[in-house]
Every structure is written in C-alpha cells, then in structure tokens.
Amino acid sequence: MRIRRCETDLLIVGSGFAGLWAAIAAREAGVTRIAMVDKAAIAMSSQSRLCAGATIYCLPEDSLELWLRDIVEANGFLSRQPLVAEILETSHERLRRLESWGVSYERAGDGYLRLPSRGFRHVKMMVMPRFRESVGGAAVADALRRRARPGTQTFPRVLVTDLLQRDGRIAGALGLDRTTAEPIEFAARAVLLATADCSFRGSYVCTDATTGDGFRLAYDQGARLSNMEFLCTNTGSPHFGFEGTGVALRWGGRLLNARGEAFMARYHPDADSAEIHELVQAMAREVEKGNGPPFQLEMGDSFTTRIAPALARIGGFMPLNLSRLADEGVDLRRPQEWIPAVQTLRGGVRVHADGQSDVPGLFAAGMTEALDPGLFNGWSTLRAMGSGERSGRGAARWLADAGPCAPHSDEVAELAARATAPLGRKKSGGLRADEVVERMQRSIFRTDVSIRKRGESLEAALRDIEDLRDGALPDLIADDVHGLAKLHETRNMIRAAEMFLRASLARGESRGAHFRVDHPESDEASRLVWINLRRADDGAMQIEREPVPLSSYPIQPLVTPVPA
Amino acid sequence: MIERIDRNLCDYCQICFRICPTDVFRLVPERREIRIAYPEDCQTCFACEIDCPQDAIRVAPARRPRIGPW
Numbered sequence: 001m002r003i004r005r006c007e008t009d010l011l012i013v014g015s016g017f018a019g020l021w022a023a024i025a026a027r028e029a030g031v032t033r034i035a036m037v038d039k040a041a042i043a044m045s046s047q048s049r050l051c052a053g054a055t056i057y058c059l060p061e062d063s064l065e066l067w068l069r070d071i072v073e074a075n076g077f078l079s080r081q082p083l084v085a086e087i088l089e090t091s092h093e094r095l096r097r098l099e100s101w102g103v104s105y106e107r108a109g110d111g112y113l114r115l116p117s118r119g120f121r122h123v124k125m126m127v128m129p130r131f132r133e134s135v136g137g138a139a140v141a142d143a144l145r146r147r148a149r150p151g152t153q154t155f156p157r158v159l160v161t162d163l164l165q166r167d168g169r170i171a172g173a174l175g176l177d178r179t180t181a182e183p184i185e186f187a188a189r190a191v192l193l194a195t196a197d198c199s200f201r202g203s204y205v206c207t208d209a210t211t212g213d214g215f216r217l218a219y220d221q222g223a224r225l226s227n228m229e230f231l232c233t234n235t236g237s238p239h240f241g242f243e244g245t246g247v248a249l250r251w252g253g254r255l256l257n258a259r260g261e262a263f264m265a266r267y268h269p270d271a272d273s274a275e276i277h278e279l280v281q282a283m284a285r286e287v288e289k290g291n292g293p294p295f296q297l298e299m300g301d302s303f304t305t306r307i308a309p310a311l312a313r314i315g316g317f318m319p320l321n322l323s324r325l326a327d328e329g330v331d332l333r334r335p336q337e338w339i340p341a342v343q344t345l346r347g348g349v350r351v352h353a354d355g356q357s358d359v360p361g362l363f364a365a366g367m368t369e370a371l372d373p374g375l376f377n378g379w380s381t382l383r384a385m386g387s388g389e390r391s392g393r394g395a396a397r398w399l400a401d402a403g404p405c406a407p408h409s410d411e412v413a414e415l416a417a418r419a420t421a422p423l424g425r426k427k428s429g430g431l432r433a434d435e436v437v438e439r440m441q442r443s444i445f446r447t448d449v450s451i452r453k454r455g456e457s458l459e460a461a462l463r464d465i466e467d468l469r470d471g472a473l474p475d476l477i478a479d480d481v482h483g484l485a486k487l488h489e490t491r492n493m494i495r496a497a498e499m500f501l502r503a504s505l506a507r508g509e510s511r512g513a514h515f516r517v518d519h520p521e522s523d524e525a526s527r528l529v530w531i532n533l534r535r536a537d538d539g540a541m542q543i544e545r546e547p548v549p550l551s552s553y554p555i556q557p558l559v560t561p562v563p564a
Numbered sequence: 565m566i567e568r569i570d571r572n573l574c575d576y577c578q579i580c581f582r583i584c585p586t587d588v589f590r591l592v593p594e595r596r597e598i599r600i601a602y603p604e605d606c607q608t609c610f611a612c613e614i615d616c617p618q619d620a621i622r623v624a625p626a627r628r629p630r631i632g633p634w
Contacts, residue, residue: 156582
C-alpha cells in the first residue's frame with residue numbers, strides 16, 4: 001500500500017477558530033513547520049464558520065472578577081478557573097488584533113453594541129462580525145485564515161484516524177484522503193487537536209460533522225478526558241433548522257404542551273426565559289405527567305415584529321432559512337412542533353495550563369478540550385479563540401525543547417491497512433455506519449438517558465453501546481470512501497457515547513445540564529469533583545474522581561446565611 | 565436539504581464540493597458537473613448556497629427526519 005508522507009513539527013487537526021488561532025500563535029512563537037488538516041475544507045467548513053459569530057469580549061472597563069464569577073457559577077463551579085481567567089483576560093487583546101486585521105463587530109453610537117448573554121448577569125457579547133463581504137462566524141474565520149495560511153502546509157479533506165506515539169510521546173498521525181482513501185503519514189513532533197465536540201448527529205441544526213473525532217484520538221493515546229457527562233440538549237423543530245430558540249423565547253415566544261398550556265412558569269421563575277437546559281427538563285417532566293408530546297413553540301405576531309428582526313441581526317444562515325421557510329408556506333406566526341434536540345457533548349481532553357494533555361506532545365484546544373461544561377451564547381467562540389491561541393503558544397514552547405521523533409513505519413503500515421480494510425469487506429453480514437448511528441441515537445437520546453437520567457436507564461444504554469462497540473463496529477462495511485469516512489466518525493461517536501454514559505453513571509449528583517432523577521441534589525462544594533476518564537493499560541475505560549481545587553481558586557461559592 | 569444545482573448556472577468552480585461539512589457532493593470531471601451524491605447526509609446548513617458565486621444552488625429548509633427523545 002502506498003502511503004504519502006508529510007514531515008512537520010506541529011500538526012494541527014481541525015481548522016476552526018481554535019485551530020487557526022493555534023497556527024497563528026505557534027508561528028509567532030517561532031514554529032516554522034506547521035501542517036493543518038481538516039476533514040473538509042481548510043477554514044471553510046468548521047462549526048466556527050457556520051456559527052453567527054457572537055463572541056464575549058472582556059474590555060478594560062469590565063470587571064474581570066464579576067465576569068469570572070458569572071461564568072464559574074453558570075458552569076456549576078466545574079470551570080478550570082485559571083484557564084477561564086486567562087482566556088477572559090486576553091480577550092481584549094485578541095479583539096484588538098482581529099480589528100487590526102480588518103474584522104469589525106456591530107457598533108452602537110460611539111461604542112460597540114454589547115448584548116447580554118443568556119445565563120449571565122454581567123457578561124456581554126458582541127455580534128455580527130464583518131470582514132470584507134463575509135458576515136458572522138464566516139467573517140472571523142476568513143480573517144483568521146488569511147493570517148494562518150501563509151507558510152502553513154494544508155491538507156483539506158483528510159480525516160485523521162489514528163495518532164502515533166514513540167517512546168512515550170506523540171510522534172504523528174495517520175490520515176485518510178477523503179477522496180481517494182489514500183493513507184497519509186504525518187510525522188509530527190507535536191499534535192494539536194481542535195476538532196470541535198460531539199453532537200452524535202443529533203437533532204440540533206448544523207452539527208452533523210461534530211463526531212467526537214478528537215475525543216477518541218486522544219483517548220486511544222491514554223489522555224484523560226473530563227466533563228463527558230455533560231450532554232447539552234437544546235430545542236428545535238423536527239422538520240426544519242432553527243437557530244435562536246432563546247431569542248424567540250426572549251422576544252415573546254412561548255412553549256406550549258400537548259394541552260395547549262404555557263407550562264414553563266410552573267417550573268422556573270424565569271418561565272420561558274429560563275436557560276435552555278431548564279426548558280428541556282420541564283418538557284421531560286411534562287411528558288412524565290402525560291402533558292406531552294407534542295410540544296409547540298408559539299411565536300404569534302411577535303415573530304414578525306420582534307423575533308425575525310432579532311434573528312436577522314444575529315446573522316448566520318437564519319435569514320436565508322427564514323426566507324426559504326416563508327417561500328414554502330411555513331407560517332412561523334402559527335405554533336410549530338418543537339422537540340428537545342441533542343446539540344453538544346461539552347466534555348473534552350483535560351489539559352494543563354499550556355494546553356497540553358497528559359500525553360507528552362499532545363495538545364488540545366477549542367471544544368475538544370475540557371474547560372467547563374456549560375453552553376452559553378458567545379462563550380464557545382471566545383473559548384475556541386482563546387484556547388487555540390494559548391495551546392498554539394504552549395505547543396511552540398514544548399517544541400523548543402523536544403528532540404526529534406518519528407513514528408514506527410511498521411505501525412503506520414498496519415494502521416493504514418486497518419483504517420482502509422472496511423472498503424474491501426463483503427457486502428453481506430456487516431452493518432453500515434448509518435444503521436449503527438441510528439441504534440446509538442435510539443439508546444442515548446431517550447429522555448431517561450440524556451435529559452432526566454436514571455441509573456438503570458444509563459446502565460441499559462451502556463449495554464447497548466457496548467454491544468455496538470464489540471458486535472457491530474469490527475464488521476462495519478463501507479461502500480465507498482464517503483462511507484469509509486462515516487464509518488470512522490461512527491467509531492468516534494460510539495466511543496464518545498460510552499464515555500458519556502460511564503461519566504453520567506459516575507456523577508452521583510445533579511449539576512447544570514447533568515440531572516439524575518435518582519440523585520436530584522447537588523453535592524456540597526467541598527465534595528466537588530471532575531469525572532475523568534482514561535484508557536487503562538488493560539484497555540478498559542477507567543474512571544477517576546479529581547477534586548476541584550476550589551479553595552485555591554479565585555471564585556468560590558458565596559455562603560448563604562442560614563436563617564435562625 | 566439540498567434541492568438542486570442549476571446546470572446552466574454552475575461553472576464547475578467546485579467550491580460547494582470543497583466546503584461541504586458533510587461531504588455531500590462528488591465531481592464528474594468528464595462532464596464538468598457537480599453531482600449531489602449523498603443528499604441524505606445534507607445537514608441543511610445552507611453553506612453551499614451562500615458560498616456559490618453563481619447562485620446555482622438551492623437548499624430547501626426541510627431536514628431529513630431526526631430521532632428525538634420520544
């Protein structure tokens with residue numbers, strides 16, 4: 001088998017905000033040989049480019065402490081606070097640099113338009129970035145691409161299937177060309193994973209390409225992953241894409257149960273303005289009471305007067321989507337069926353202050369790293385950019401002292417043969433990737449597994465996933481290269497599903513988007529832990545409980561006086 | 565889900581093929597055509613339509629059926 005070879009110092013996997021900032025920062029810190037791979041186009045296909053681009057920036061006039069408290073509290077005190085603080089502190093300088101490269105955010109009067117971000121009291125975000133003809137996440141991605149690409153060797157349409165180690169450190173990666181299935185060996189002294197998160201191809205809009213690729217790659221190398229129990233479920237239409245339910249509910253929309261009743265006020269003082277995970281919890285409780293499904297989102301005339309203009313301001317694909325829905329005769333002033341929609345697994349690779357994982361030479365950034373488990377407007381984009389910059393710089397520092405390293409060629413050949421083997425399999429017997437994905441979704445999207453979790457339901461789902469892992473994955477077949485890539489993505493999602501279920505079982509309390517019906521209370525702050533997962537030497541998935549060092553962190557729970 | 569590529573407008577620039585996050589398109593070089601090879605994998609993100617310099621692509625808002633919690 002012919003294997004192409006690329007030799008580099010830093011291999012960056014993924015080319016969204018995190019990967020692009022990592023390339024810029026690494027080059028500025030002196031790394032001259034950088035290669036960037038993406039399973040689709042470089043910088044043109046990422047979640048970053050598809051998003052509306054709203055981003056939190058902490059300006060000199062803002063209180064870093066209040067903002068940090070907002071974020072830490074909203075994340076149930078599971079934030080890795082020094083990392084979060086650094087990303088906030090450096091955000092103004094990144095904004096200044098983006099502006100010097102030609103990016104502008106929406107302005108109001110003499111200053112920036114700064115909007116509140118749902119779930120926070122003080123934190124504010126900026127919206128509608130523009131760069132030349134691009135608007136939204138695409139604008140920032142296009143500007144970053146222009147800075148990152150010169151001197152960076154790029155490999156579009158390459159899916160990384162395995163990482164390689166030698167002598168206890170990262171030595172490179174194996175990729176598959178997504179057009180020809182040709183294997184490519186990357187000999188790299190450091191690898192940085194910026195491959196977004198995992199949506200399990202759920203119901204939420206525009207997340208089908210986030211298949212936990214970096215999670216599985218890091219796990220296989222022995223890295224620790226953290227916060228994998230936090231699967232965030234948003235809401236949406238089962239029939240069409242809709243980004244901005246939060247906007248709709250803030251500007252006059254409300255959720256109705258099967259009896260046509262607005263029910264949110266029964267569950268939360270903020271009613272329909274409550275955080276997304278509260279809405280989803282309430283929908284599941286209505287189902288338990290026999291009040292649903294179906295549910296509906298009712299926007300009425302507010303859709304025309306307030307919601308559609310607000311969505312147009314946010315940008316992204318929604319303005320075009322709304323006009324197409326109108327063309328098709330969908331009247332959004334009338335109630336629309338609405339369902340919980342799995343969006344993102346918020347865990348990731350546990351990293352140190354420089355972005356390095358527990359495996360020497362393996363770095364992570366963006367949604368691929370574990371920073372905190374919440375999902376907030378403008379926070380993911382800030383996280384992606386700040387962590388990318390930090391991890392890129394960290395990789396540069398590490399490379400300055402790291403000696404040469406190259407993968408074993410026989411291991412490369414063996415992995416390449418294994419990665420392409422499903423193409424040659426006979427078409428009888430084995431399942432296709434789509435069939436496995438559907439079975440996985442039926443197991444983990446259930447209410448009692450993903451929204452109001454029960455121990456016994458999590459155990460049953462885990463048995464399903466183990467059956468798929470051991471029974472179906474080894475014999476999966478691929479009709480062509482497109483199917484082969486999906487097969488590898490499926491393998492990644494099954495591993496992420498196993499991590500989600502084991503971590504959900506291990507966290508015997510409720511916190512944020514992780515709600516256990518059988519453990520509805522939150523543990524005391526003094527007992528707060530991160531659930532870490534890693535591959536043990538015998539291949540089993542090992543669970544570790546790492547105490548959150550709250551006493552040494554700047555933000556601690558406020559003590560509420562107990563009435564006498 | 566992607567609906568159609570207008571053959572009269574498409575100039576085979578291949579941008580849609582390159583940027584599609586879920587790899588829906590294939591090239592047909594001998595006819596200088598883009599084929600919608602895997603429509604079932606379209607995630608209805610509109611990226612191809614928005615980025616098509618010829619306005620040759622139309623995406624319909626309906627999505628493939630999704631599995632929900634109930």
